[in-house]
Structure formats: structure tokens, C-alpha cells
Amino acid sequence: MTRTASPVPVLLSFPQASARQDAWGRLARLTSGGAELSTAARLLKDEGVVLSFDLGVERFDGVRARVSHAQDDDDGFRVVELRFVDQVQRRRLARALTDVLARG
Amino acid sequence: MAAIGLLAAETGDREDLGLLLGELGHRAEAAGALGQLLEAARERRPRAFVVVDGGGADAEVLTRELTRAFPLLPVVAALKTRDARRAVALMRAGAAEVVAPPWTREDLKACVSKSLRSPGTVLSPLRLAPRRRSPLWYALAVGSFFAAALGTASLGRRVRLQAAAAARVDHWTLAVSHPAGLAFDGADLWVVDWFTQSFYRQSRQDARVLEVHHLTSETPVAAAFAADSLWTVAADGTIARRMRDAKLTALQRYPKAAPNSAGLAFDGLYLWTLDQSRRTLTKRLLDENLTTVSSRRLPGLKPVAIVWDGKALWTLDAGDRVLRRHDLEKPELALEVVPLPEYGDGLYAPTGLAWDGERFWTVAERRDGKGPGRLYRHAAEGAR
Numbered sequence: 103m104t105r106t107a108s109p110v111p112v113l114l115s116f117p118q119a120s121a122r123q124d125a126w127g128r129l130a131r132l133t134s135g136g137a138e139l140s141t142a143a144r145l146l147k148d149e150g151v152v153l154s155f156d157l158g159v160e161r162f163d164g165v166r167a168r169v170s171h172a173q174d175d176d177d178g179f180r181v182v183e184l185r186f187v188d189q190v191q192r193r194r195l196a197r198a199l200t201d202v203l204a205r206g
Numbered sequence: 207m208a209a210i211g212l213l214a215a216e217t218g219d220r221e222d223l224g225l226l227l228g229e230l231g232h233r234a235e236a237a238g239a240l241g242q243l244l245e246a247a248r249e250r251r252p253r254a255f256v257v258v259d260g261g262g263a264d265a266e267v268l269t270r271e272l273t274r275a276f277p278l279l280p281v282v283a284a285l286k287t288r289d290a291r292r293a294v295a296l297m298r299a300g301a302a303e304v305v306a307p308p309w310t311r312e313d314l315k316a317c318v319s320k321s322l323r324s325p326g327t328v329l330s331p332l333r334l335a336p337r338r339r340s341p342l343w344y345a346l347a348v349g350s351f352f353a354a355a356l357g358t359a360s361l362g363r364r365v366r367l368q369a370a371a372a373a374r375v376d377h378w379t380l381a382v383s384h385p386a387g388l389a390f391d392g393a394d395l396w397v398v399d400w401f402t403q404s405f406y407r408q409s410r411q412d413a414r415v416l417e418v419h420h421l422t423s424e425t426p427v428a429a430a431f432a433a434d435s436l437w438t439v440a441a442d443g444t445i446a447r448r449m450r451d452a453k454l455t456a457l458q459r460y461p462k463a464a465p466n467s468a469g470l471a472f473d474g475l476y477l478w479t480l481d482q483s484r485r486t487l488t489k490r491l492l493d494e495n496l497t498t499v500s501s502r503r504l505p506g507l508k509p510v511a512i513v514w515d516g517k518a519l520w521t522l523d524a525g526d527r528v529l530r531r532h533d534l535e536k537p538e539l540a541l542e543v544v545p546l547p548e549y550g551d552g553l554y555a556p557t558g559l560a561w562d563g564e565r566f567w568t569v570a571e572r573r574d575g576k577g578p579g580r581l582y583r584h585a586a587e588g589a590r
Contacts, residue, residue, distance in 0.1 A: 108300075108302075111293075111294045111297030111298055112294070113290055113291060113293075113294045114290070115290075123288065123290070124290030124291070125290055126290050126293040126294050126297065126304060128297070131330075132329050132330070133329075133330045140320070142306070142313065142316060142317070147340075154294075156298070157329075171340055176319075177315075177316045177319040177320045178312060178315065178316035178319075179316055179320055199329055199330065202329060203329060203330075
């Protein structure tokens with residue numbers, strides 16, 4: 103486990119059916135199974151969201167996730183727990199994380 | 207109050223953001239160009255920068271310059287047009303946060319506050335346990351705890367109630383109407399019924415009849431168990447020692463040895479008989495004549511049954527409805543009297559007595575003779 107110098111920025115997009123504008127946020131925590139996201143967007147529990155972000159030299163687009171928990175923090179931001187729903191994406195993410203951590 | 211460096215090419219943006227920052231308690235050091243802002247920042251040492259993207263200014267370039275010049279100060283980019291990809295690009299360029307239009311006090315406060323204490327991202331290849339749990343989870347956990355506690359408490363209460371139910375006096379209706387005696391064989395109760403000339407072995411748990419032994423030529427009135435045999439006394443006073451087989455085969459008979467007997471007890475050495483007419487208790491040797499050792503008159507109104515509880519001899523008195531414990535040497539002395547409130551209504555007359563090692567049991571017949579008899583289990587606290 104390690105910590106980056108600054109939180110990883112992430113682009114948030116939503117299924118067309120939800121008719122929501124794209125939003126952005128930062129990843130406070132990232133694992134192969136899910137992430138903790140800090141965002142000004144009002145995400146709700148069980149809502150589907152698609153993430154795009156860079157991890158090291160690798161680009162992740164369209165990582166599908168579901169909100170497992172959401173609450174407001176002291177700053178008024180939304181702290182959101184996400185679970186990645188696609189097993190293939192999770193495995194790819196696990197490899198990338200292992201690679202990033204191995205490089206230190 | 208913290209100084210915030212504000213960079214906006216357009217005057218209107220500087221005024222709007224300056225007012226908002228002022229409302230938040232910050233002092234805005236506004237500038238229209240990067241050079242002007244850098245110069246002011248070196249003098250007034252702001253804690254953060256707010257940079258407007260648009261209106262002729264490229265916040266991505268400005269952010270890079272500011273983070274290069276002041277690497278420890280966060281930069282908040284304020285978009286004039288909402289564009290998520292642009293926001294992500296600005297964050298990649300070094301912006302700590304990005305404020306979307308329209309700029310509001312709440313959004314600006316959240317972004318400035320967040321940017322002032324922004325940590326990095328924790329990376330882990332493993333899936334970590336969730337740090338936060340929902341209120342529902344806590345509610346369920348608390349609910350489960352209380353449910354378990356309640357379950358344990360109610361289980362304990364059930365056990366206590368069962369114990370209390372077992373402790374209270376109970377009675378069961380017999381299958382016969384004329385019980386005359388009662389005995390305990392170590393496991394079950396034996397009801398002696400003179401009218402049907404039978405012995406009924408019955409369960410102590412529910413008074414269920416387990417076995418019936420019919421004597422064709424005798425009218426039994428009392429019985430007592432010895433080690434391997436059953437002693438009985440008939441209405442004509444004949445005492446018999448019997449095998450505990452299906453027919454209760456008589457091994458020895460003592461014709462008319464104890465006339466008017468209503469009770470029989472064996473204390474391990476002597477056989478005791480109760481003469482209801484003369485109200486006497488007779489101690490006998492187990493020889494070939496059942497020789498009388500002593501015979502004493504009993505206290506009370508109407509003793510109808512006797513029992514040996516392993517330590518003392520007890521009689522059941524149907525007249526004043528009590529149990530009496532007697533001195534073995536002087537049976538005319540009652541050492542203890544235990545009332546039997548179960549017979550307080552006067553509907554039943556006790557006729558037989560037994561001791562199962564823990565409690566007394568009695569059988570009774572209706573005084574009016576209209577109905578079956580009853581088996582009583584007496585309270586433990588009244589037993590000794």
C-alpha cells in the first residue's frame with residue numbers, strides 16, 4: 103500500500119438513462135475491487151457510474167462501478183465508496199496497481 | 207483570515223470571486239495577470255490560489271506556472287463553462303480542486319477548504335475492508351445484539367418458568383375412581399385401586415398409565431416396594447410378598463396378618479403396617495409370622511397411609527389433611543407436620559402416599575364417589 107503525492111483525478115460519466123452531466127472528482131483510495139471517491143457531484147447509493155482516470159502510465163477508461171455508500175464530509179464534498187462491477191476491469195486494475203506499487 | 211491569491215483576466219470575475227471569498231472570511235489578493243499575482247504573492251504569502259479558466263486566460267498554463275513557483279500552495283481552478291474533461295485536465299495540471307459554474311459560496315468554500323488539506327490517493331492491489339458502514343448496518347448490528355440478548359433472556363425466562371411450573375403443585379385425573387394406596391418403585395408410581403383389584407403403574411411426568419396388573423382373588427388396599435419385591439396388603443388383612451413379574455406372583459402370604467390395614471411401608475429392616483380402625487402403627491419383623499415388634503397409637507384424626515422416605519416414617523392424615531413425620535422409636539410422636547392445602551376444597555379424600563426421592567405424591571378419591579380419583583404431586587418446599 104502506498105500513497106500518491108496528490109489524489110488521482112477522475113472523470114465521472116453516467117449512463118445515458120440517468121441524463122446527468124459528466125462530473126469530476128478525486129480518488130482518495132483505489133484498490134482492485136473499488137475506490138473511495140471525493141467529489142462535488144451528488145452521487146447516491148446504488149447509482150451506477152463510469153470512471154476514467156490515469157494510473158501511472160496506464161489509462162483506464164470506462165471503468166464501471168456502483169455506489170455502495172455515500173455521505174457528505176466536513177467540507178461539503180461527497181465521499182463515495184465505489185465497487186467495480188466488471189471482473190475483467192478489476193483484474194486489469196489489479197495488475198496495474200501491482201505494477202505501480204512494485205515500482206515504488 | 208487567510209489570504210487567497212485570485213487571478214482572473216476579467217474584472218467582473220475578480221469582483222464576483224473576491225466578494226465570495228470575502229464572505230467566506232478570506233482576504234482576496236486579486237490580480238489580472240500572472241506576473242502581477244506572482245509579485246503580490248511573494249509579498250503577501252497567500253495560502254492558496256484561485257484561478258479563473260476562460261475569458262482569455264488558460265488556467266492549465268497558469269496552474270502549472272503557479273505550482274512551479276509555489277509548489278506547496280494549492281491552486282483552485284474556477285471554470286467559466288462547465289466541462290468535466292477540462293476539469294480533469296486542470297487537476298492533472300496541478301489544480302487541487304475545480305469549481306464548476308455558476309460559482310456559489312458553498313461550492314467555493316468546499317473547494318478552497320478541500321484544497322487546503324488535500325492528501326494523495328492510497329493505492330492497494332487488495333480490496334480493503336470498507337471504512338465506513340451505513341447506519342443500517344449499525345442498526346442491524348445493534349438490533350442483532352439486542353435480539354441475541356432478548357433471546358438469551360427469554361430462554362432463561364423459559365427455563366425459569368419451566369422450573370417454576372415443575373415446582374408448583376400439579377394434579378392429574380386418574381383412570382380409576384377408588385384409589386386406596388400409592389407406591390413408588392424407583393421410576394414410576396403404582397396406584398392401588400381396590401374396586402378394580404388392580405395395580406396401575408403410571409408415569410410421574412404425565413400420569414400416563416404404563417401397565418396394569420389385575421389381582422383376581424384379592425382386593426389390594428396398599429403396597430410398598432422392597433429391594434426386589436412388592437409387598438401388598440389386602441382388605442382382609444392378608445399381607446403378600448410378590449415377585450415383580452407380569453402376574454405379580456405371590457412368593458409368600460401372611461393370611462389376615464394385619465386386619466384393617468390402610469398403609470404399608472418397608473424401612474429396609476422392618477415392615478410397618480397402619481391399622482386404620484385402631485389408628486395404630488405396627489412394626490413387624492420379616493420372619494415367617496411377621497412378628498410384631500411394637501404397636502403404637504398414632505396422633506391425628508384419620509391416618510390413611512404411611513411411607514418411608516429413606517430417613518423417616520410419614521403418615522398421611524385424611525382427617526386434618528396433613529403429613530406427619532414420626533419418631534421411629536416413638537411413632538406416637540409427630541416430629542413435623544406438613545399441611546396439604548391441595549385438599550383444602552374438601553372435594554377429595556386422600557387415601558395413598560408415596561415418596562419419589564424428591565417429593566410427596568398422594569392419591570385421592572372423590573368424597574361423593576361421583577367421578578375418577580386424582581393424583582397429586584406436592585410442592586417441594588412442603589415436602590420436608
